[in-house]
Amino acid sequence: MTTLAQHYSTTTPNQTAWMATELSVINELNQRHVRQVMDYSKGFLDKTFPLQQGSHKEVCSYVVYYQQLLAFFADGSTSGLENPAQFVALSGHREAPSSIVLKNNGRHIELVLNRSGTTGCQDQACIDDIQLQTAAPDNIWFSMVTGRQVNSIHKGDKRFTCKGGLSYSLS
Template sequence: MNIHTQQSNLIDHSIYNFIKQVMPMTHANANTALEQHSDSEATAYAKQVLDQHFPLSNGSHQDVCSYVIYYKQLLAFFADGSQSGLAEPKQFVALTGHKCEPTSLVLKNNGFHVEVSINRRGEYGCNDLAGIDDVQVEATLMTIVNSQQAPFQRSWTSLVSGQAGSCNKQFTSKDGTEYEV
């Protein structure tokens, strides 16, 4: 077994373990599993994943009213006026929208990205305290063909709706440069 095949197997195993941990469904069909839960339960589950893999210094993502970016740091504001950053600030890597009103936040943990979409008028966001409309998990899948590294293929799966898709997305990194996932 060559080094590229070994690396590919490690990446595939790592991706599988991460997805298995964060995905709420136990069935092969994501939509079947999610249909058994209400929209608020699906959003609450997504926030539990955020609390587990991207915890705040104080409080829970469940109780956040809004998110802002302040001096390259993600801040979460609560109803009582208090605020908290991430327990590991380096996990916040990018955003879309304005720093005072981001439309999405990109968090990174162990090589995996999570996009938190914020839309207070969205299907799910209109019923969420922080306006979280979706939380998508990204895993980079690497295919090895003839012992040569092929291009990365991005796979995104929603923790709220269960929908999956593949695409590269562009964001603005916390230092203002282009960030592509």
Template structure:
């Protein structure tokens, strides 16, 4: 019976090793997929909300300075939006916003920022999610998560569920 237990232990060790290898491989695939999705989302931001100089791909942090959104880069330089009126509101402090609300052609985009978040911890700017407003004025709010690739059901990570937007001029900002 002792030899049978010994045989079982010998076969379990390689299985544990195989399982660890598979978990590592899947984790690497997930990280690679997240990087691709973040790169795609930032490419979208470059097309719809371009910076005056540089790319959202290279941003290390976003800061609100007076009524302007500034993107800071690794070398210390910064840039505003090519069209500054596209920045409409934020949640959190101006120095470390929790989210940034942009608007183009009446549709809102929310950048959810959390450098400690599940996704934001893997991004240089801390972008946790990019939410696209799907509903038109007068309809119930519906958002699509570009990072998760699905309709946003639980908006607890963003401001749109708490109606806490602060307009860039300091007043309340309400989605139409």
């Protein structure tokens, strides 16, 4: 079995250039698709978890300040949620959370933040995924980015801190 690198080394320069061009086009299409999915998902956040000012589409970073979720914008301005009670928990450090948990009508939404992630490295707010919880009793999670079911077993293992500092469970 040959690897892709071995295959490239045995091709002619013209074939290599052609493959590089094709891979570049595919990469561009994938990036465009990711941007469209993220724009749609952030539009969903704007409807379900609106900010006092601005849009989730314009956010550069999220920070937890005391018990409030703050969204920072490129111009240095900030905004909290229109309904601050919708922010319920986080994982990671308050100044650089690895995820933010929001809640609306009894259902959780987790913003997975990862600057090195597949999607997070392309998003200005480093959002790698937006995961939605279905209604109880199923407690199934879906990724808005991939459109697939998320392994709910790992959700029970993940540690969250409520905005008051205590442990928070997603169940």
